[in-house]
Amino acid sequence: MEIAHHPPTATGLDNRKLGFWTFIGSETLFFGSLISTYMVYKGAAVTGPYPHEVLNIPVTSVSTFVLLTSSLAMVLALNAVQRGSRAGTLTWLLATAIGGLIFLGFQAYEFTTFVHEGLTIQTNVFGSAFYVLTGFHGAHVSVGVLWLLTLAALTAMGKIGREDSLKVEIAGLYWHFVDVVWIVIFTLIYLIP
Amino acid sequence: MADAIASERGPQRAHAEGHGAAALYTDPGGLWATIRGWITTVDHKRIGIMYASAALFFLLVGGLEALLIRVQLAVPENDFIGAETYNQLFTMHGTTMIFLVAMPLAVAFFNYIVPLQIGARDVAFPRLNALSFWVFLFGGLFLNSSWLFGAAPNTSWVGYANLTSVQYSPGLNVDFWVIGLSIVGISSLIGAINFITTIINLRAPGLTLMRMPLFTWMTFVTSWILATAIPVIAVALIFLAADRFFATNFFVPGAGGDPVLWQHLFWIFGHPEVYILILPSFGIISEVVPTFSRKPLFGYPIVVYAGILIGFIGWGVWSHHMFTTGLGPIADSFFVASTMIIAIPTGVKIFNWLATMWGGALRFTTAMLFAIGLVAIFTIGGLSGIMHASAPVDLQQHDSYFVVAHFHYTIVGGAVTGLFAGFYYWYPKVTGRLMSETLGKWHFWTFIVGFNLTFFPQHFVGLFGMPRRVFTYPAELGLGGWNMASTIGAFIFGVSTLIFVWNLIRSARRGTPAAANPWDAPTLEWSVPSPPPHYNFAEIPEVESRDPLWKGAAAGPDRAVATGGDEPHMPSPSAWPILTALGISLTWILLMARIWWVPLIGLAVTAVCVYSWAFQPAFRAES
CATH class of the missing domain: 1.20.5 (Single alpha-helices involved in coiled-coils or other helix-helix interfaces)
Structure with a gap:
């Protein structure tokens, strides 16, 4: 009966994995459009605050480091589930989620600081483009954290074993993608003056 | 059950086996059980039928809007409806026909036909498929509910900034538009991902890419365009929603925002959208023409490559919608060139269809007539497209009725004509009965007369200087006669559409019963009974050629119907x-x-x- 549920596919790839890769392809266009708009608008603001007045490279470097390191934890979580190590899976899934939460904490701090410095989503086009872009990225990280915590809970209950490693792998694809997007955002928005 | 296998050739036998449409599309337990069955269904065939039904409903709505527009324009200085109502009507007509009619009708065929053509039992993600449909339906109904509030969108289907800003459109009209389109877009994206996965992964053994039926190929290309173009319009709509609901400045010039950004984002989606509309119909007639010419498609690989090329180049032509924006000579030259280049693969396909018919044993069924109609009418639309591919020419024609004539020739004459061909062609597969050929020919000829009478005069009206999107025109312009002709044509077109809908309804009960392969067509969907059992194929077929039912081991309808206990296990509702x-x-x-x-x-x-x-x-x- 199990064979009837999952007949072999034409490529040998699992449907879920292939579908998810397609979704990621689509997401690149989504973030591509958001990032392009930011690049067009970053110098277009007619009133301050301007990007160089508020963007804090040292602080964001720390949160970037945490987020990118969480990708390592994600790889280790996948490795653990493939080895069948429940404790390892749980540990690394939680570590990844905590990395994401720290990143979100930094983002909350950054947004609050900017608002105190007079930059809201309504202040100027830089503010609009910045908050919508990083806000959507943050929303993606939040979804990822919920996803990872759900997988961690299932692992703790013993419902994710070696045969379910694909579930962790797909969550990992998502997590790495969200990280890669952040590398682009960090480079283009923060590092390039 | 050798009997069941043999019965595939005879319609009466198929019905005797209990696989008629009534048995397939109702659930045991009465009306309520049937309603619940449809609401919770994950069967691609039922979802396809729901897509088609909803889209045909919206077709009647959008058609009524068109007729009201034409009544208003029938005579100069008419006061049948005011300017405000007129703005709402043309905006909703365009939005409805593109997003709620042409796209979902194509998706209806994707749903019903693609799994059958590739020898699969369903799509890759049956529940996501249902989600896709319901999101589309809710989005469409929400968009149209704006009429009840007297606040239908009124800023045209392209919704240019900053007319759509709160400052210039303070009412709910644009709210309905931006929200409705966002919801419908989500549906398209989910559907695209589903069909890409389905076509890559669920092909039957031996069905290599270069053996896939053309309709499946064009579904594949269309799905890729959707998966990449929808996120761009999503971002544009998010910016517009943010401007309207959260007072951001994306399209506020006073704050440094650039309304032209909207045009870029919209058309980066909007031009690929044109190919999203036309490629499925190219796919449909690439099935219909060979079947009724009794010849394999001429130059199959070329038709496939041309489709892929259109998909790619379609991404590099968007600014030809923006020549009047003033992008400068370099940008304009680039987009003139790319627009002219994209005409080449499109023209290649036209010649492939003609060469397929050349020397074939032609059968002029209604499906074939509509396929030939597409080749003829779409070519006219293509030629006027080449005219305003040239920037200087476009500067004269932009925002005039010439453009209205052009895109109706491509979208109605191309996309919709192909979809009509698809209805006549696949209806027997879906219902087990043929559509009436008599009514079909009435439909076709009234369509040809009505359509051309409506839109051909608009070329002249446009060249004589009548701008589009304006609710009336002065008598001194001297265009009353042409406009009256257009209006008469529109009513003939309306009658023709009613004949079509009547044919659909009537033939479901009274049509001639159809065998598994009533047209003697070559592709896999014709190897299963009409209508197919809910699991499609009791045994997954093996494919050895492009035309499996015309040659090779799989020739002839031979897919057994499973007996009682052996039915394949299908996903639950x-x-x-x-x-x-x-x-x-x-x-x-x-x-x-x-x-x-x-x-x-x-x-x-x-x-x-x-x-x-x-x-x-x-x-x-x-x-």
Whole structure:
């Protein structure tokens, strides 16, 4: 009966994995459009605050480091589930989620600081483009954290074993993608003056 | 059950076996059970039928809007409807016909036909498929509910900034538009991902890419265009929604925002959208023409490559919609060149269809007539397209009725004509009965007369200087006669559409019963009974050629109907897709409250539904 549920596919790839890769392809266009708009608008603001007045490279470097390191934890979580190590899976899934939460904490701090410095989503086009872009990225990280915590809970209950490693792998694809997007955002928005 | 296998050739036998349309499309337990069955269905065939039904409903709505527009324009200085109503009518006519009629009708065929053509039992993600449909339906209904508030969108289907800003459009009209389109877009994206996965992964053994039927190929290309173009319009709509609901400055010139950014984002989606509309119909007639010419498609690989090329180049032509924006000579030259280049693969296809018919044993069924109609009418639309591919010419024709004539020749003469061909061609597969050929020919000829009488004069009207999107015109312009001709044509076109709808309804009960392969067509969907059992193929076929039913081991309808206990196990129905669709729609609709946390209610509903969905097994024991 199990064979009837999952007949072999034409490529040998699992449907879920292939579908998810397609979704990621689509997401690149989504973030591509958001990032392009930011690049067009970053110098277009007619009133301050301007990007160089508020963007804090040292602080964001720390949160970037945490987020990118969480990708390592994600790889280790996948490795653990493939080895069948429940404790390892749980540990690394939680570590990844905590990395994401720290990143979100930094983002909350950054947004609050900017608002105190007079930059809201309504202040100027830089503010609009910045908050919508990083806000959507943050929303993606939040979804990822919920996803990872759900997988961690299932692992703790013993419902994710070696045969379910694909579930962790797909969550990992998502997590790495969200990280890669952040590398682009960090480079283009923060590092390039 | 050798009998069941043999029975495939005779319609009466198929019905005697209990596989008639009535048995397939109702559920045991009465009306309520049937309604519940459809609401919770994950069967690609039922979802396809629902897509087609909803789209045909919207077709009648959009058609009525068109007729009201034409009555207003029939004579100069008419006061039948005022300017405000006129603005709402042409905006909703365009938005409805593109997003709620042409696209979902194509998706209806994707749904019903593609799994059958590739020898699969369903799509890759049956529940996501249901979600896709319900999100589309809710988005479409929400968009049209604006009529009830007297606040239908009124800024045209392209919704140019900054006319759509709160400052210039303070009412609810644009709110309905931006929210409705966002919801419908989500549906298209989910569907695209589903069909890409389905076509790559669920092909029957031996069905290599270069053996795939052309309709499946064009579905594949269209799905890629959707998967890449929808996120761009999504971003544009998010900016517009943010401007309207959260007072951001994306399209506020005073704050440094650039309204031209909207045009770029919109057309980066909007031009690929044109190919999203036309390629499925190119696919359909690439099935119909060979079948009724009794010849394999001429130059199959070239037709495939041309389709892929159109998909790629379609991404590099968007600014030909913006020549009047003033992008400068370098940008204009680039887009002139790319636009002329894209005509080449399109023209190649025209010649392939002609060469397929050349020397064939032609049968002029209604499906074939519509396919030939596409080749003829679309070519006229293509030629006028080449004219305003040239920037200087476009500067004269932009925003005139010439452009209206052009795109109706491509979208109605191309996309819709192909979809009509698809209806006549595949109707017997879906219902087990043929559509009436007599009514079909009435439909075809009234369509040809009505369509051309409506839109051909508009070329002249446009060249004589009548601008589009204006609710009336002075008598001194001297265009009353041409416009009256257009209006008469529109009513003939309307009658023709009613004949079509009547044919659809009537033939479901009174049409001639159809065998598994009534047209002697070559592709796999014709190897299963009409209508197909809910699992499609009892045994997955093996494919050895491009025309498996014309040659090779799989020739002839030979896919056995499973007997009682041996039926393949199919995914179970689920209520979560429709509930999730409600949650997604609610999230967007609640933006209209203009309180930042209210949409979070919809988001919470969506989250609950998504979790319930994820923990519900796709296959459950029958209760």
